[in-house]
Amino acid sequence: MDDRWNVAPDPLQYLREASEKYSANLICPYDETLKRHVRFVERMSQQQRNVFEQTCRKIVSPGEMSVIxxxxxSVSHGTETERHVADSIRQLLWFLMELAEDGMPPFDEILRGVEIPFLYQKDAWNWDLPKDLRYIIGPALYFGERFPNExxxxHFFERSSRSEQEWLTSIATRIGENHDWPRISQWLSDSKSLHTLDVWRLGNLMDLCDMDCFD
Known part of the structure; x- marks a missing residue:
């Protein structure tokens, strides 16, 4: 158990187990048999899936989204520990939205029509990215807002929490291991989406942080 979660108020402690299960599986392992990296969604056990489902149903209950x-x-300018937990919650919510976008039951039904204003969910999926590249949407919007210029x-490592650093590293690792950057770069060249700027910012941030993911 991550003791940093002790700073979260009691009404949000139910998010802890799901968040920790997701955080522990950010990196996609390489499967020698399949000859590719395997996403967490493909590796989830039934027990893990049950935890995510129960948490998701609680999140969409009346008034809960506002509490979260x-x-x-409120802690956006709080302690590093508070910001770490808030970032972990946002990452969990992005993951649940990704499950819904992938059409995975019951998450697609639970989250149908749900808006999460502080995650920019309403316009997040108005992108023309290939489905298997949509994992960069959450990070692009999140980091693009917080680090919009060079x-x-x-000063990323000075101004970011450990959770943010781990998240950015995990995204860079996934892009690099899957050799996704050439396709992302092609999308940036071809797309007329207004969100290309967010992805450019994400790429620039990873580049300035010397993260090797551009092969």
Whole structure:
């Protein structure tokens, strides 16, 4: 158990187990038989899936989204530990939205029509990215807002929480191991989406942080 979660208020402690299960599986292992990296969604046990489902149903209960959003916003300038937990909650919510976008039952049904304003969910899926590249949407929106220019990017390690650093590293690792950057780069060249700027910012941030994911 991550003791940093002790800073979260009691009404949000139910998110802890699901968040920790997701955080422990951010890196996609390489399967020698399949000759590819295997996403967590493909490796989930039934017990893990049950935890995510129960948590997801609680999240969409009346008023719950406001409680989560209000606390995450209230600690945006709080301690590193508070920001770490808030970031972990956001990452969990992005993961659940990804499950829904992938059409995985029952998450697609539970989250149908649900808006998460503090995650920019309403417009997040109005992208023309290939389905298997949509895992970069959450990080692109998240880091693009917090580190929108080079001057802020250069101070990433000073101004980010450990959770943010781990998340960015995991995304860079996934891009690099899957050799996804050439396809992302092609999308940036071809797409007319207004969100290409967010992806450019994500790429620039990883580059300035010297993360090797551009092969």
């Amino acid at each position: 959003g209000d606390w995450c916003e 001057s802020k990017m250069l």
